[in-house]
Amino acid sequence: MDFDWHKIFFSDQEYTFFWEILFRTPIMFLAVVLVLRFTGKRGVQQLSIFEMVMIITLGSAAGDSMFYDDVGMLHALAVFALVLAVYRIIIWLITKFEWFEFLMEGKPIYIIREGKMCLDELNSKELGSDEFLGALRGQHVDQMGQVKYAVLEDTGSLSVFYYPDEEVLPGLPILPDEYESKSTIISKPGLYACSKCARTYQLEPAVDVPCEVCKNREWVAAVHRKRVS
Ligand SMILES: [Zn+2]
Structure with missing residues (x-):
C-alpha cells in the first residue's frame, strides 16, 4: 500500500x-x-x-x-x-x-405515582430501567420506598418527590451491588421487592415466584432505609 x-x-x-x-x-x-x-x-x-x-x-x-x-x-x-x-x-x-x-416536546409522564411504578409508562420504554435507576441514584435515592412521585419531564430530566422520613416504606434497593443480587430463588422468608416494578411482597422460600403485578420472577430482599442526601 x-x-x-x-x-x-x-x-x-x-x-x-x-x-x-x-x-x-x-x-x-x-x-x-x-x-x-x-x-x-x-x-x-x-x-x-x-x-x-x-x-x-x-x-x-x-x-x-x-x-x-x-x-x-x-x-x-x-x-x-x-x-x-x-x-x-x-x-x-x-x-x-x-x-x-x-x-414538538412531548409531555411530562409519571413513572412513579403514590409510591407505585406506573407500568404502562415503564413498558413504553420512554426511559430504560437502568437509566431510570441511575437517575434516581443521582437524586440520592438508594431504595424505592423513599420515592412518592417521579415524573419524566419533556426535557428528559427526572423530577423526584420524596416521602417524609416517617412515611418511608421498605423497598427495592437500587445501589448497584444490592440490585444486582436479584435472584429467582427465595432462600429465606422475608419481605422482597420485585426487581422490575418494585412492588414488595412477603415471600416464603421458593423458586420462580412470579410478581402478581408484572409477572417478573427476579426478587431482591427489600431494605428499609431512610433517605440521606
Ligand atoms: Zn413486578
Missing part, C-alpha cells in the same frame, strides 16, 4: 488554505454564539428534541463553512438566520397551541 500522504493531510488544497481557515473559523464561531444568544436560551443543560436539532443544524452549517472551500460563509449565515427564524416560530406556536407543544 502506498499512501498519498499529502492527500490524507491536506486533501487537494494548497497550504495557503490554512490562512482561509484562520479567517473563517473565528467568524463562524462567533456567529453560532450570537445565534444561540438570540434564541434566548440561558444554557444547554436541558434541551428538548427540537432545540437539540437546532443546535446540530447550526453546528453542521458552521463546521462545514469553517473548512470546506466550496461552502461560502454567507450561505452558512443564511442557514443560521433561517434556523433562528424557524426556532422562533416553533416557540411561538408552542406557547399558542398545546397540541403543538405535545407534538
Whole structure:
C-alpha cells in the first residue's frame, strides 16, 4: 500500500488554505454564539428534541463553512438566520397551541405515582430501567420506598418527590451491588421487592415466584432505609 500522504493531510488544497481557515473559523464561531444568544436560551443543560436539532443544524452549517472551500460563509449565515427564524416560530406556536407543544416536546409522564411504578409508562420504554435507576441514584435515592412521585419531564430530566422520613416504606434497593443480587430463588422468608416494578411482597422460600403485578420472577430482599442526601 502506498499512501498519498499529502492527500490524507491536506486533501487537494494548497497550504495557503490554512490562512482561509484562520479567517473563517473565528467568524463562524462567533456567529453560532450570537445565534444561540438570540434564541434566548440561558444554557444547554436541558434541551428538548427540537432545540437539540437546532443546535446540530447550526453546528453542521458552521463546521462545514469553517473548512470546506466550496461552502461560502454567507450561505452558512443564511442557514443560521433561517434556523433562528424557524426556532422562533416553533416557540411561538408552542406557547399558542398545546397540541403543538405535545407534538414538538412531548409531555411530562409519571413513572412513579403514590409510591407505585406506573407500568404502562415503564413498558413504553420512554426511559430504560437502568437509566431510570441511575437517575434516581443521582437524586440520592438508594431504595424505592423513599420515592412518592417521579415524573419524566419533556426535557428528559427526572423530577423526584420524596416521602417524609416517617412515611418511608421498605423497598427495592437500587445501589448497584444490592440490585444486582436479584435472584429467582427465595432462600429465606422475608419481605422482597420485585426487581422490575418494585412492588414488595412477603415471600416464603421458593423458586420462580412470579410478581402478581408484572409477572417478573427476579426478587431482591427489600431494605428499609431512610433517605440521606
Ligand atoms: Zn413486578
